Amino acid sequence: AISLFATKVTIFHINDTHGHAWTFSEYKNPNIGGFAVIASIIDKERAVNPNVLFLHAGDLNTGVPESDLLNALPDIFVLNRMKLTAMAVGNHEFDKDRSVLEYQMSIAKFPFLSANIYKNGKPFFTPYIIKNVGGVKVAIFGLTTEETAILEPLYSSDLEFRNAIEVAKELVPKLRAEADVVVALTHLGMGMEHEGDYTTSEQLAQAVDGIDVIIDGHSHTKLAKAKVINNTIIVQAWEWGKILGKLELDVENGKIANWNWTPIPVKLEGNEEALYVKVPLDIFAKMGSEKLDTVIGETKILLDGERAHVRSGDTNLGHLITDAMLWKTGAEIALQNGGGIRASIKPDKITIRDILTVLPFGNTVYVLKLKGSELLKVLEYAATIPEGKGAFLHVAGLTWKSEGGKVTEVLVNGKPLDPNKIYLVATNNYMAGGGDGYSLLKENKSSGYDTGFVLADVVVEYIQKGLNGKIETYDDTPRYIRK
Template sequence: MRKKRWLLVVCIFLLSAIVVSCVKKQEIINSKDLSESFVLRIIHVNDTHSHLNPLALTINKQKKGNSKILVGGYAYIADYVQKEKKQDKNILFLHAGDAVQGTLYYTFFQGIADITSLNLLSLDAMVLGNHEFDKGPEVLWQKFVSRANFPILCANIYFKKPNKLQSKIKKYIIMQIGREKVAILGLTTPDTQNISSPGNNIGFKDVKKVASDFVQLFKKMGINKVIVLSHLGYKQDIKLAREVEDIDIIVGGHSHTPLGKLEELGLPSEGPYPTIVYNHNKPVLVVTAWKWGYVLGDLKVAFDRRGVILENSWQKDSRIIFLLGSKTGIQGLTARQKAFFVSSQKNKKVEQNILDYSKEVEKLKKKVVGKALKSLSNIRIPQTDKRNDLAPLVAKSMYLKTKYLEVDLALQNAGGVRTSLAKGPITVADIYEVLPFGNSLVLFELSGKELKTILEKAVDRALQGRTGPFPYLYGAKFKLRKANPLGRRIVDLVIYRNNRWEPLKLEEKYLLVTNSFVARGGDFYLDFKKIKAKEDLGFIDAEVFLEFVQERKLLRGVEEEFYPLEEL
């Protein structure tokens, strides 16, 4: 009996010790003593890709169908950020990279239109994205970095020889916000070496090692609040949050990932805003703001005196927002839908700056960039005596643009090409009439079996009257038997590899590039949504085709050997 009683006392004592320990730990991390906390707000964008003007956003008004609303635009972003900064001194405004490449503003001005606008936005810092290097380091310096009035960051870049970029690119900055110091560290995807044009003199180090080293440096400096401004991609940001201790917030870009409860608007979402990762029981907040300036991320958190983010302090005031110039566009939305939208005014200086460049863009649209040696038709479904000359050329432009990635084939849906090109001069405006949607290029790794299934279903849909899905390829070709049933219409499918045509192997892996509309399941390409091995490369289809036409000058159809199909 005494032994049992003694064991009971010991158990109660141990249990009490554990409970007290847990409570003390919880009190430290979940402290309610907000009087001693430090509150920080971060407004952020990423992957704006030269979209300086407001964009049309299609949202679902539920019972009233779809509706288009104009959102974003640098003039409205500037007004919102500057007004918020006047009211709240603890705000940072950050850009997570890829400010350029995607519209005619970059095609014609190579970054000047972007940087002169960004200089008016009250940015606190920006990290270099891979597309900043698309025209090479000299253009990046002359047209962008040398003109910036805000810090441009990248801690994992290195130079084999001295370069002018070194004088402006910082590894990190320390911001004094009230009585607190906050470190902001910039990290750029090491893939930049392979997916852009940084040149042989520039390389990128492993981000985990670099992040770990700088976090330790910040500790020695007595700084316990660390933000990583990242152009790595959402999944890589989550991985970094798990692997490197003492990072508090990762503000990311690169993957064009939509976060938050956007399903309310009929839009895709790939995770919560913010996404919470725990590293040694401490919350690390990962955020990103989709693409093109459609949205702003607006994150608000509180830190305890140790520099640890207070549990759930982000829940009340953190959100994804869409900026509106007028509230007329949101009539008919539910109250929950309207909560996503914030009214803003145009900043006059930014508006005028963009207007100056847009006038030049309108003139340059009339510029002749090539010549069609024959009429390049856009027949959606080929006939015995008629075929589509234009869609295979668009596919070829995508194929050549990504060939450095060892892509095997390109796929262009017939519906994505909106008009034919007449024989004669081709202007910039003509290119944008052919490809008006601003789709980006997306790279997939898929099996031969998956490819065959996707093509069979696309042909089946097209033959049922929905002609948009019909697939036009480059780097692959097949024979089409229209009379056969689903699954047996595509025969003799071959892929061009190692300078020869090889039969498709069902178990083999292939790299395919297509446009982002198809990649997200548009035109009934639903199987693409199931494939996880994919990457949005950020190149805009019209820009790619424009570059293709400018380089060749004279256009005719693709080489006969590469014409993608033969009707049987």
């Protein structure tokens, strides 16, 4: 039958919200984001058009202490109220152990979609859903970056991350047969060229026919307009709910006849806040604030955790964190990945919130015994890490040099490294699990144990007791010199 009218289907989407359920401020950019604002924008559309879908392309977890403390309960509680249709599983959904993810899935009234994550030969998550939207059948399937196995080795090692293109090639024809519109909800990231063996959403569009729309996440890409590759519309909504993507589709006779994509800036100014979202978020924030606002000390200097700095050299904050590991464990050497240091601390009173903003991952401290020769291999790997990578190494207890990617000097407490001596080495559980390519630490893991000390708590205790709550200066002499 030929229908005379097109059905208008509107898909709202966000991705990589990383705990940013609440409105927040950035430098020169006050009162941005916030799920209550997003809800009011979506509600306006729902009032005039019943055919609305709302999708999240993954990485709900990790980044705001109020959310992290409660394992993203606030975010999920309000997304339920906002009638989120579905979420893709992002790599950061594996930041904490599996029981946390299972808890999140149990309270969510929306499915966590991923068609390419397998366990024992079966899909571990719901691969897809099909929604009837005003008579239009919309299939939505999830895909998760294969990089998750490398980025999150700790809590994903029992899972198999199958190639996104191969999975989609098999699944899309089936969905096409059942639905009018096929949407891939992907946590893959944008970009055609990259290092490493993983699929991006653009490569997916190029390689697989029959996907109408890709709603993407992972690369935190700010798009001015949608991309089209191989007849597939590709969109992404930057990060932290700062943009709400709005994709309007006119579906006629089971086909997209027209479409339009708008990236809507999310800010308080000029918008309303939906109270059914704002009120519970305020309550959740209060639950956390007593703990988070606790002052643990004061710093007169900037403790530098700037992304570009901690991924290219050692900083006073990297020193403080690794020194705290030594102080707590009595190990001789401490190792910390720069990518695990997520923010600076400005000269002011220091609160628990500040520390959890620097160290949001909930890492624990791992202690292992490493032969000098093994430790040297770890440093040989670290010397090859390009600047800008999260794997960039911060150390305590040793100083070292490299030239052209080769290690030229290693001193442990001022003495040359002894290849036959066994050293006690503290690190975080992410690196001990082989994170950031430190597979050598993983191989030696059996020689050590997880102390169970949460790294952020260790740093709090070190500032309070080790430094008596006062930081006037801190060692910023480079411990690693690279030529």
